[in-house]
Structure formats: structure tokens, C-alpha cells
Amino acid sequence: MNAPPSTSEDRQLTVDALRRAVPGLVPEDLDDLADADPLRERLELDSLDFLAFAETLAATARVRIDETDYPDLATLGSCVAFLHRRRASTP
Amino acid sequence: MAEFTMPSLGADMDEGTLLEWCVSPGDTVRRGDIMAVVDTSKAAVEVESFRDGVVDTLLVEPGTCVAVGAPMATLTEPDDTAPPAPSPAGSPKPRTVDPLPPEEHPRPAPPVRHLAHELGVDLATITGSGPGGRVTRDDVVQAGRPAAQPEPTRAAPAGGTRITPYARRLAAELGVDLVGITAPADGVVRAADVRSAAGVRRSQAPSEAPGPSKAATERHARMRATIASVMTRSAREIPHYHLTWTVDLHAVHDAMTRRNRDLPVDRRLVPAAYLLRATALAAAEVPGLNGFWSEGRLDQQSTVHLGIAVSLRGGGLVAPAIHDAATLTTDQLMSALRDVVERARRGRLRDAELRDPTITVTNLGDLGAESVHGVIYPPQVALVGFGRIVERPWAVDGLIGVRPVTTMTLAADHRATDGFVGSRFLAAIDHHLQRPEDL
Secondary structure: OOOOOOHHHHHHHHHHHHHHHOOOOOHHHHHOOOOOOEHHHHHOOOHHHHHHHHHHHHHHHOOOOOHHHHHHHOEHHHHHHHHHHHHHHOO | OEEEEOOOOOOOOOEEEEEEEOOOOOOEEOOOOEEEEEEOOOOEEEEEOOOOEEEEEEOOOOOOEEEOOOEEEEEEOOOOOOOOOOOOOOOOOOOOOOOOOOOOOOOOOHHHHHHHHHHOOOHHHOOOOOHHHOOOHHHHHHHHOOOOOOOOOOOOOOOOOEEOHHHHHHHHHHOOOHHHOOOOOOOEEOHHHHHHHHHHHHHHOHHHOOOOOHHHHHHHHHHHHHHHHHHHHHHHHOOEEEEEEEEEOHHHHHHHHHHHHOOOHHHOOOHHHHHHHHHHHHHHHOOOOOEEEEOOEEEEOOOOOEEEOEEOOOOOEEOOEEOOHHHOOHHHHHHHHHHHHHHHHHOOEEHHHHHOOOEEEEEOOOOOOOOOOOOOOOOEOEEEEEOOOEEEEEEEOOEEEEEEEEEEEEEEEOOOOOHHHHHHHHHHHHHHHOOHHHO
16 A cells, blocks of 8 residues: 655645646745635635635546535645545545 | 828827838738837837738838828738839838838738737748648748747848837837847847747846836826816816716625636636626616717717726826727626727737727726716717726615715716716616626
8 A cells, every 4th residue: 555645745746736727926936835724715716716625626626626625725835735635535 | 002090099189100010011911910110108009900911112211200191011912912002202112122022821810910929930931731822820820930940031130130210219118228139130129029038038037127217207297298188178168077986896796796706717707897898788768968079069879889088007198998888798897898908008009999989987996085076088079988887885774884885976978968878878887787697
């Protein structure tokens, strides 16, 4: 059995997905992001940005993200935790 | 001989700056093909050809500011078998290499031309293997392989690599070092080359994403000036009236949740797709709001080109059109919405999208205020606003429930319609939103 993926990888996947999905984000936006910051408000993501983010994250992390999972993508911290759980349970 | 002129991309535009030619003398173009990239105060815009023809002379150098309506290139008729006429006396000489004779082979399909551009393959150097010598996708891919790359038949300009002004500006905005870019066969680095270099760099070094630049700051200042001029004109000339209507969105919400449940993320809908669909249908149904105020009368339009107000990261907004929106399904509108918003934010809109919205929608989204009393984009006569969707107590059949609702508003031109017509229009939108299964 493989070791569970590390959370630093989950964090990197999340930040990379934001950078790729949302045109015009500057590095400082992401560098300054705290775990508890609400992503959508902090980064001013509209519903299309958020959809692009979820789409990119699902593709790069190879996990399924349902609409009911969206609340788990609210903050950087909750994204990382969600990704960690989902990647550990995804074969 | 026909002229390709600087188009007017809205009432506010007097001039534009040519950033890049996407065609060369001798190229066969069809109506709708992209001829050039032009910088307006709003955005860099891809300008399409209005007609079929063969590019004869490029009259204007990239970097030149050109008045609206002034000629930028000449085209010969597509069936013109005569060699291109010499440029008229007094007009500038073409800056590029000698014009090629008109193509003898059928011109490659647009996707093939696009691919060739992306791969830096000069189509003139390829012998087509398709019917009638037409260049196919495989031909381009083959030519694009390093080992199979044919010798370029057109020599690079003296002094080696040339960089178009647009490519230069894009490189500044994306933080790409131009020295590191290999020019395609013709020795000219274009925007596509910069973009692919930026893409490569991003994937190699994700931490080096570009920051805001001087160019972006200047663009922002120009955009503010444009918004100021258009909105001031609107406030001065248009006698606005405003209506408000609250819509229960539970039916839309339920339909959307059911629909999205089984779909991968990229095919899911957002509420805006339903709101746009309902608005497009209502605009086609209720006359008086879809069109332009022109020469003292309403110029009613039969097709709905739905303008979408897109706020840009870093400030400002543009309102490009989704064409013929009333004929699109909700799914198609969703794709069109994603496409146009993405391109608006990356600065790649088409000229027609900025020129001809017939009515505009501003959707404040999940983070916005609850309602907007908008300012109409002249010469349009109406602007529809949707506020943030919020849960509110809602009375149904004498009982109170909690429902997702949005406050819908209409700003309309009193010269064209009265509140009665405006109310019918909002009622029509509401009617459609209560029947999402039909949308």
C-alpha cells in the first residue's frame, strides 16, 4: 500500500489550480493567502472563476469533485483537507 | 479593389492602434477571417474581414494609430485573376516582402491556418496533399516537425528577428523575455509565439507568474477614461427609467442541481446561464428593448446579441456580445459565456463582439450587491441587472418558505419605451425562470 499523499502536495495542487484557472491573479495574491481566508472573497472569484478552479483541480489532482463538495473548497485550508481526504480514498 | 478599414468598435471609439497583422500580401481571406489585432482603449481586439478577397497591400505599419474608417489594407476580388495592382501613388509602400501571387490552391481551412500560425509554419512553404493541393492539418504538423522543417522560402528581414509591437507589449505584460523566443520561419515574433513561450515558462516555473506591469497600468487608465466618456454620454443623453422585480429561483436552483449532479465539472451550469437564456428569450419576445436609439428613433433588432458586462481583474469592465443568444440552448449559452468571459479577461475579444450588442446584461454574481440600477450603453436602449442570489423568506400559497431569490432590474430608455413595456419584459423573464425545464 502506498503512503498517503502529503498535505504539502495538496497545497501545491490547490495553489497551482488557482493560478492556472484564474487569469490575472498576481503571485502576491496567492503568497499572502492564509489557510482560513475565504478564497472567493479574498481572490474575488466569480462563479465562472470558481468553476474553472474546480475543473482544473479535479483534472490535475485526478479526483472527483461534486457540486455538493463545493463548500469544502471554501478556504485554502479546507481545500487542502478535502484534497487530502479525496486523494487518499481515490484508487 | 476593396479597402479594409479601421472598424468602429462602439460609439466611443475614434481611432485604434494597429498591433499586428495576421495576414500577409497574397493571403486569401474569407469574410470572418481575422485580419489584424487592433488596440482600443478597451482591449486588444481581433478584427475580422468583412468580405472575401486576396490581401493586396498592407497600408499601415503595426504601431500606427489609425482613425476609424481609414483604410489599413487593400483586398482584390477573390475571383480576380489579374496580378495585384501596384499600390496607388501616394500611399505607403507595403512594409513586408514582395506580395505573393494569388494562391493557386484552395486555401487551407481556418483551423489549419491557426495551427500553422501556432507552430510557426509558413503555409506558403508547404505543398498541400489535400484535394486540389489544399494544405491539410497533417501537412502542417509534418512541416512543423524540426527534422522535416523545410527551408523557409521567404528570407528573414535584414537585421534578423523582428517583433511586432503587440508581441512586445504582450511580452511585457506576461513577463516574457523576448530574447529567449525563437522566431518562426519568417523571422517575425508574433503574439502567438510570446503566448506559447509564456505557457512553457509557466508550466516550467509556476512560481514566476507575471505581476502587474506598466503596460497594464496604462491600459487601466485608458479604460477608466473610456468608461467615463461612455457613461457620461449615457447620463447626458438617455432619459433612463428603472424597474425592479424579485424572482424566485427555486425552480432554476432545483433543475440546475439535478442536472449538474451527474456531470463532470466542465459541463456544469451556473445560474447565470439560465438568467441569460431567459433574458435572451424575453428580449426576442417583447419588442422595444432590443435595439439601438439612432437618429431620433428606435432601430429595433430582430436578433438578440446579448452584451455581457464582464468585470476585469484589476478594475474596469467590457461588455462583449454573445451573438444570436435567443437561438442558443442553455448549455450553449453557458459555453459561450465561459468563452467570452475568459477571452475578455485575457484580452482576446473579436471586433464584432464589441461592436454590436443589442441589449446588455450585468450579473453581479455571488459576491455582489443585491441589486443594480444600471446605466445604459449607448446606443442600446436597455440594460438588465441581476443581483446576488440570496435566500429570503417567501410567501407561497399563504405559507412562508425560504427561497433563493434575485432582484432583477431594468434600466431602459424612455425615448424608446415606457414602464409598461419594461414591466412586460421583466414579467417575461420571470415567466421563463419558473419553467427551467423549457429553457
